[in-house]
Amino acid sequence: MNKMKLAFTAISIAACSPAFAGGLLTNTNQHIAFNRMMSREASIGIDGVYYNPAGVAFMDDGTYFSINWQTVAQTRTIENEYALFNNNTNNPTAQRQFKGKAFVPVLPSFQFAYNKNNLSLQANFAVAGGGGKCKFDDGLGSFEKIVSETAMGAVGLANAIDGTINQALQTTGMQIFTNDAMFGTKGTYSFNSYMRGRQYYFGLSVGAAYKLNSNWSVYGGLRTVYASCNYYGYVKDIKVGNMPLYQVLDPSKSYSADIELNCDQNGWGFTPIIAIDYKLRHWNFSAKYEFKTRMRLKNESVNRTPSIGNLPANLASAFSANGFDENTSAAILNSKNVTDAMVSLKTQFDQKLDEAIGEYADGKSIACDIPALLTLGVGYSPIDPLRINVGYHYFWDKQATAYNNKNEKLSRGTIELNAGVEYDASKLVTVSAGWQNTNYGLTREYMEDKSFVTSSNSIGAGVCLHLTNKLDLNLAYFTTLYGHEKTSEESTLGTTKLSYNSDYTRTNHVFGVGVDFKF
Secondary structure, eight states, X not given: OTTGGGHHHHHHHTTOOOOSSSSTTOOOOOSXXXXXXXXXXXXXXXXXXHHOTXXXXXXXXXXXXXXXXXXXXXXXXXXXXXXXXXXXXXXXXXXXXXXXXXXXXXXXXXXXXXXXXXXXXXXXXXXXXXXXXXXXXXXXXXXXXXXXXXXXXXXXXXXXXXXXXXXXXXXXXXXXXXXXXXXXXXXXXXXXXXXXXXXXXXXXXXXXXXXXXXXXXXXXXXXXXXXXXXXXXXXXXXXXXXXXXXXXXXXXXXXXXXXXEEEEXXXXXXXXXXXXXXXXXXXXXXXXXEOOBOOEEEEEXXXXXXOOTXXXXXXXXHHHHTTOOHHHHHHHHTSXXXXXXHHHHHHHHHHHHHHHHGGGOTTXXXXXXXXXXXXXXXXXXXXXXXXXEEEEEEEOGGGSOBGGGGGGGSSSOEEEEEEEEEEEOSSSEEXXXXXXXXXXXXXXXXXXXXXXXXXXXXXXXXXXXXXXXXXXXXXXXXXXXXXOEEEXXXXXXXXXEEEEXXXXXEEEEEEEEEEEEEO
16 A cells, blocks of 8 residues: 555656657747758748747848647557556456547747848747647556555555454454455455646747848847646546455545545746857858756645555454454554554655655645757758758757756757758749657656657658748648657565566657748
8 A cells, every 4th residue: 555655646747748849848840841841940931030040130121920830649658568467357467558649739839020131020939848738548557557566565464464363363264354355365456547737838939130241140039938737637446356445544535545636837937049040152050059948837736645644543443343342453453563564554655655746746846947959050052942951959958957856867968860851843832841850868767657758750741832922821741750668677576576567659740831921
């Protein structure tokens, strides 16, 4: 029973990071031109308000506005293998597959630029991080692992109590808690679990670029980020053998063994941004640096947690129901084996409960920084209709403070490489395609089903329709091909060692449409 509270860590932070393109907590798909080309760091256009803000200064004088709409569908799949899963009466196999689904029908973004002479005033609004909901209808493997081990612990405790009773009464074979109508002796279990997470980081950037001469331009700006998150989930209806666990913790409350979380998190952060662009005939070079965004999220929570503080009284009531007088019940409860077991159980319970849900305690402030980001781009146009770009991103994930310094478990920050090409097939149609590789600094210690990523390759394609000389329509699709990350950890139950194996992967599909205006 002392491990039951650990389930809450999984409930509370699964689906915490549903970023669609970019680093661990950064969305870089903020314009449809990215979806169709992937490499936009060295391009000059209205999408440059995000990708190459210094380069926007090289656009003609005028007012530019862009509206973008993306629809995103993701899945997250975890395959687990653990010997104790065989004890699940509803699914008695050692293998499990848990699939989470995230769907965002509308992921909007807006870009604005006003160019006059050498000055460019710019603004951008987008979902800068997160951006959706993800739910696991059957919880996660880490949920079930904890329940399966809880069942074995409950059986062990039942054996200890019944053994003490037989010793005290000088009898053999008396089964108060280990009979088949109660916990039994096999460690079988059943339970219900569910979780969902929602995370949005809304970003509003404002800044100005200045064209120093025909070759050089610079930019400075500031992004304001507002985070809005909610996590809801539960582990409930836990039964060991044929014994509902709440009847041991508090039989007067059917929810006394349940764990339930409902936590809202909100917070603000600010991101200074600097950039530079250099044009030389057929070439264009760009660089942008976004400083680390310090984020502290404030919790507003209504949580329910189990308590074992009434365990001695509940055990005494069970003894009484089985005909034991007060002196015999007290002797059993005060025996060294039983008191040591209960003290250890209570101490571990309180400690692990705090470790599991301390992050989501009401009123607490939680570190969740957005990492600094460096982007570099090179563009080359050998002939006027053809443009070829390559780009590089580095996210300082390891230096972005997370709760309990989880960021320090990474080996390094995220590295992204991209390339894209676009070609003006006619005065009316531009076609484009691109590729991006995302490589995270993952370690075995960092990976967990509560919030996971895997390295990937993304490919995208689309068209830009030049409807008029002041109106462009962008249409695009991109998908992400994720690799598999496999981990194995060892659990020790008494003198037995068991391996818990995991295989992680994801899918991602994004459809986008956008309209660019010039006034």
